[in-house]
Amino acid sequence: MTLVSVLLGCLCWIKHGDKDMRYKTMIGLLALCLSTGASAASQGGFSDGDHSQGGFKGPSEMMATVASAKEMRDDHHVILEGHISKQINEEHYLFEDKTGNIIVEIDHHKWRGQTVTPKDMVRLSGEVDKDWNSVQVEVDKVQLLK
Numbered sequence: 001m002t003l004v005s006v007l008l009g010c011l012c013w014i015k016h017g018d019k020d021m022r023y024k025t026m027i028g029l030l031a032l033c034l035s036t037g038a039s040a041a042s043q044g045g046f047s048d049g050d051h052s053q054g055g056f057k058g059p060s061e062m063m064a065t066v067a068s069a070k071e072m073r074d075d076h077h078v079i080l081e082g083h084i085s086k087q088i089n090e091e092h093y094l095f096e097d098k099t100g101n102i103i104v105e106i107d108h109h110k111w112r113g114q115t116v117t118p119k120d121m122v123r124l125s126g127e128v129d130k131d132w133n134s135v136q137v138e139v140d141k142v143q144l145l146k
Contacts, residue, residue: 063079063081064078064079064080065080065097065098065099065100066080066082066095066096066097066099066100066101066102067099067100068099069102069128069135069137070100070102070135072128073128073130074128074129074130075127075128075129076127076128077125077126077127078125078126078127078128078137079123079124079125080095080097080102080104080123080124080137081097081121081122081123081124081145082095082096082097082098082121082122083095083096083097083118083119083120083121083122084096084104084116084118084120084122085101085118086118088103091105091106091107091108092104092105092106092136093105093106095124095137102135102136102137103134103136103137104124104126104136104137104138104139105129105136105137105138105139106124106139106142107139110139110140110141110142111142112142114142114144116142116144120144120145121144121145122142122143122144122145123142123143123145124137124139124141124142124143125139125140125141125143126138126139126140126141127140
């Protein structure tokens with residue numbers, strides 16, 4: 001429905017009022033429709049072009065290596081890129097990158113139906129989990145890289 005048809009429909013509903021009242025109503029409705037359209041347009045949505053909604057684009061401080069993740073504080077958010085080389089038990093795996101290896105915990109639902117082999121490059125997002133004598137990463141998201 002277009003803005004014009006909405007305004008004309010509203011004018012027909014108030015045709016029994018005086019002329020000044022119709023114009024005031026029309027101006028009010030026009031202002032309301034324009035402000036609603038402007039706020040809806042600024043909220044984004046699907047775009048078939050390369051249009052960004054803004055924000056920082058560049059290297060992230062959260063990207064880490066295994067070596068740096070082992071030095072981070074507990075619950076620090078990290079993103080690791082490398083390979084899952086083997087399964088240790090039901091939810092624990094050995095993850096490797098060029099700086100070393102670390103145990104990662106991946107719950108079943110975090111795989112989201114993806115099958116990953118030791119040859120596949122993956123990006124893991126999660127938090128560092130430090131205990132008294134061990135460091136591992138609790139994975140929130142597994143992304144298979146192409």
